[in-house]
Amino acid sequence: MNLRNHIPAAAVGIVLVVYATAFASSYDQRLLALSGVYVILVLGYQFIFGHAGALSLAQGAFFGAGAYATGILATRWGLGFLATFPLSIAFAALLAALVAAPVLRLRTHYFALATLALAQLLLLVAVNWEGFTGGANGLSGVPPISILGWQAPRGLPLVTAVWVVAGIAILLARQQMNPVRRAAFAVARDTPLAAPAFGIDAGLLRFRAFILSAGFGGAAGALFVHTNRVVSPETLGFGVMVTCLTMTVVGGRSRIAGALIGALLLTHMPEWLRGLESYYLVAMGALLLAMVLFAPDGLASLLPAPKSRSGPAVIPEPAVFAEAFAGPPATLDASGLHKSFGGIRALGDLSLTLASGEIAGVIGPNGAGKTTLANALTGIAPPDAGTVHFAGRAISGLAPHDIARAGLTRTFQTPQLPPALDVQAIVATARNHAGSQSEAPAVVDALAFCGLADMASVPAGTLPHGLRRRVEICRAIVSRPSVLVLDEPAAGLTPEEQAEIGTLCRALSDAGMAILLIDHNVGFLRPIADRLVCMAEGRILADGSPDTVLTDPAVRAAYFGMDA
Amino acid sequence: MIATQLLVNAAALGAAYALVAVGFVLVLNATTAVNFAHGESVVAGGFAAVALANLLPPDIAVPGLILLPGVLAVSALLGLAIGALAYLPIRNRPPVSVFVTTIAVGIIIANGLNAGFGAAPRSAPSLIGTGGFEFLGATISRQSLAIIATATLLIAGLAGLLQRTQLGRQFRACAQDPEMARALGIRLTRITLMAFALGTAFAGVAGLLLAHQFFVSASDGSVLILKAYIAVVIGGWGSLRGAAAGALLIAVFEVGIAAIASQPVAEGALYIAVLLVLFVRPQGLFGEPQQVRA
Numbered sequence: 009m010n011l012r013n014h015i016p017a018a019a020v021g022i023v024l025v026v027y028a029t030a031f032a033s034s035y036d037q038r039l040l041a042l043s044g045v046y047v048i049l050v051l052g053y054q055f056i057f058g059h060a061g062a063l064s065l066a067q068g069a070f071f072g073a074g075a076y077a078t079g080i081l082a083t084r085w086g087l088g089f090l091a092t093f094p095l096s097i098a099f100a101a102l103l104a105a106l107v108a109a110p111v112l113r114l115r116t117h118y119f120a121l122a123t124l125a126l127a128q129l130l131l132l133v134a135v136n137w138e139g140f141t142g143g144a145n146g147l148s149g150v151p152p153i154s155i156l157g158w159q160a161p162r163g164l165p166l167v168t169a170v171w172v173v174a175g176i177a178i179l180l181a182r183q184q185m186n187p188v189r190r191a192a193f194a195v196a197r198d199t200p201l202a203a204p205a206f207g208i209d210a211g212l213l214r215f216r217a218f219i220l221s222a223g224f225g226g227a228a229g230a231l232f233v234h235t236n237r238v239v240s241p242e243t244l245g246f247g248v249m250v251t252c253l254t255m256t257v258v259g260g261r262s263r264i265a266g267a268l269i270g271a272l273l274l275t276h277m278p279e280w281l282r283g284l285e286s287y288y289l290v291a292m293g294a295l296l297l298a299m300v301l302f303a304p305d306g307l308a309s310l311l312p313a314p315k316s317r318s319g320p321a322v323i324p325e326p327a328v329f330a331e332a333f334a335g336p337p338a339t340l341d342a343s344g345l346h347k348s349f350g351g352i353r354a355l356g357d358l359s360l361t362l363a364s365g366e367i368a369g370v371i372g373p374n375g376a377g378k379t380t381l382a383n384a385l386t387g388i389a390p391p392d393a394g395t396v397h398f399a400g401r402a403i404s405g406l407a408p409h410d411i412a413r414a415g416l417t418r419t420f421q422t423p424q425l426p427p428a429l430d431v432q433a434i435v436a437t438a439r440n441h442a443g444s445q446s447e448a449p450a451v452v453d454a455l456a457f458c459g460l461a462d463m464a465s466v467p468a469g470t471l472p473h474g475l476r477r478r479v480e481i482c483r484a485i486v487s488r489p490s491v492l493v494l495d496e497p498a499a500g501l502t503p504e505e506q507a508e509i510g511t512l513c514r515a516l517s518d519a520g521m522a523i524l525l526i527d528h529n530v531g532f533l534r535p536i537a538d539r540l541v542c543m544a545e546g547r548i549l550a551d552g553s554p555d556t557v558l559t560d561p562a563v564r565a566a567y568f569g570m571d572a
Numbered sequence: 573m574i575a576t577q578l579l580v581n582a583a584a585l586g587a588a589y590a591l592v593a594v595g596f597v598l599v600l601n602a603t604t605a606v607n608f609a610h611g612e613s614v615v616a617g618g619f620a621a622v623a624l625a626n627l628l629p630p631d632i633a634v635p636g637l638i639l640l641p642g643v644l645a646v647s648a649l650l651g652l653a654i655g656a657l658a659y660l661p662i663r664n665r666p667p668v669s670v671f672v673t674t675i676a677v678g679i680i681i682a683n684g685l686n687a688g689f690g691a692a693p694r695s696a697p698s699l700i701g702t703g704g705f706e707f708l709g710a711t712i713s714r715q716s717l718a719i720i721a722t723a724t725l726l727i728a729g730l731a732g733l734l735q736r737t738q739l740g741r742q743f744r745a746c747a748q749d750p751e752m753a754r755a756l757g758i759r760l761t762r763i764t765l766m767a768f769a770l771g772t773a774f775a776g777v778a779g780l781l782l783a784h785q786f787f788v789s790a791s792d793g794s795v796l797i798l799k800a801y802i803a804v805v806i807g808g809w810g811s812l813r814g815a816a817a818g819a820l821l822i823a824v825f826e827v828g829i830a831a832i833a834s835q836p837v838a839e840g841a842l843y844i845a846v847l848l849v850l851f852v853r854p855q856g857l858f859g860e861p862q863q864v865r866a
Contacts, residue, residue, distance in 0.1 A: 061666075061668065063668050063671050063672075107847070110847065110850060110851035111847075111850075114850060116667055116668065117606050117667070117801075117809075118805065118850055120606070120671060121798075121801045121802070121805060121846070121850075122846075122847060122850050124794075124798055124801075125798065125802070125843040125846050125847055126843075126847065128794070128795070128798060128839075128843055129840055129843045129844065129847075132836050132839060132840045132843075133840070135836070136836045246794045250675065250679055253672065253675065254676075257672055285687075286683075286686070286687035287683070287684070287687050289679060289683035289686075289687075290679075290680050290683045290684045290687065292679065292683075293676045293677070293678075293679030293680035293683060294676070294680055296672070296675070296676035296679065297657065297658065297673055297676035297677060297680070300662065300669055300672050300673050300676065301661050301662065301673070304662075304665070304669065
């Protein structure tokens, strides 16, 4: 790790320490302590809102849950900080874990609704269960933070205690969001349909983000109560959620610097906007609106971007062999596949086998069920009936990311690439699940094999169409699959680019990979395919050598519109 | 009879909720985005009524009815502002951005009202006077009947507009496929802004209707948006008829449980019910599971 990268952060830290110890009044110190509390809250919210991309409206509720846990445990049972603090975090995380299963599979607007309903429910309980929570007045007399006899009264000791915890939270957030996982989150967030096809378990990522956000929220709530010495329903109110959301949007959704900037700025802003008095919150709303409209990535985006890798991509040895990317030889055997959408039959009793080292081209008119077949084989849209055996094991019914990890990967008709992520990071996400974190050599080799070595650090969104297709193929082979399903890999490419893709496929299949190649372009398929399969109306019309299939009268009628 | 009484109360509450929910769906269909400022728009309508009532001479028999056009106009203007500020500039960004901008607008409205009118709940004048009459042993208040009548007329009017007029067809076309509608020469921006104006006007009227009996305070928005949201989830995402039905169902549920237990219990039970619905059917009670194409 390069120490020079940390100079600005260290400088800011020193300025804050000097300000806190030498210049800050006791009121300023209170604001600093609150800032530290909000840093933790926002760091937590970044996991679910920034990285997972889900608008949770329960972050304020987790804050309140931690606050009430500390308040009740400390005042009713007289427990000390070393007990109440971990229990508060655990309570918030447990709450999240309890609702995670139903809540996390909801789509955007339903997810927001469910988390909001959850937050309102907790608020109702806190206000109405007077005997336990103190009702609308809350509970007062919460003791200061105390650790093994050392107490942190208001002022500098409290600021120190809060910021030590905030520091730990920052380290934890850094460790949780290493570059590879950051990239995996980006893939799952920006291209949710494609992520599982490259072995990314998006559900697990979301679960992790949700639990982390709740734990951080609980920790922040607990410290907030030690700062205020009372716990009241306000800690569960929508106001906390709004504050957290504003800080995250203003600072930045996914960078640690963003959490620091957002929390410090918005905690101190009321002081600077005192003249506005009761209209202060109106100004905060206006600021939130202006940020989304004019600087959607937050203030942290104005800072130089952190390096996503340790160094530039190494230009690899000239000879990288296809053998390096072909997994163990395996046969794919699908039988009796059925799939219907509403009343429309997309696949009807379809059976197909694919041997290792074989390229089977799939042709057929639009609506023949070609993409449905790819989706059914790879588990993206599991078949209604029928079985798929792969390497001697039934894979129909497995989650798509498990199918991908077993060695069956694919590409999509429209390249599914997160626009902001660079090529190397995207390819690395498909490799990471296969083993240890340091898979960089394999990733670089794959980039070189696909002719992308020069493009390693280019954001996918700026690539021309032909290169995007190659990134998709590169990502699909980097995990060494045994079977590769390509959905129209040559569509929209120039003849030269098509030839390159063809050469790539041929090399991979010669190395033992089985390839199912869906395309319309017979001119592209004919020279490279060992076999052609013609589909129509969800069935296989003909299956055999290219010459036999292309001269088959039924194929000519269905596909080329010629008389039999 | 207590049952009749409860039924009328539930119908009145449900009618007001239905206005909120229908307005919410109108914007939802035009933008495919959730307008989170919608709850605050209801509150703003209530306060508009409170403010405008000060301008009326004191001895009017039907004060609320006279205020109605004013509240409609103020709310429609508010809707235009919300659409122009919080939606149009970012319509090509992911829907979560619209969530955040409309939350921001909601904050501005709620805290602006709080600063201007204070935090204490306020009451708006009744629609056609107070009092009531005996019917089947129950006391039916004139306000309840007026709420039911107003909401029914407005929603029926909207249904007529959407089903029978060229403008309505344009609305529905934009809701189904905005790109295609635009390609066919429909002015998408204009239709979108009209949806905001109309939807927010409905919310504002609901605010006027609710603010007499239930009072209105600046912080009510988040509960109201939640109710509209829940109504839409129950009724099927994007369905106007479903939203109105969902709103009625919520009101019956709330009034019924509040009658045997208490208001907080009723509200809590509603949230738990919704979480359970989403648990069993993530696509909503009447929604079709959606197919997404890769």
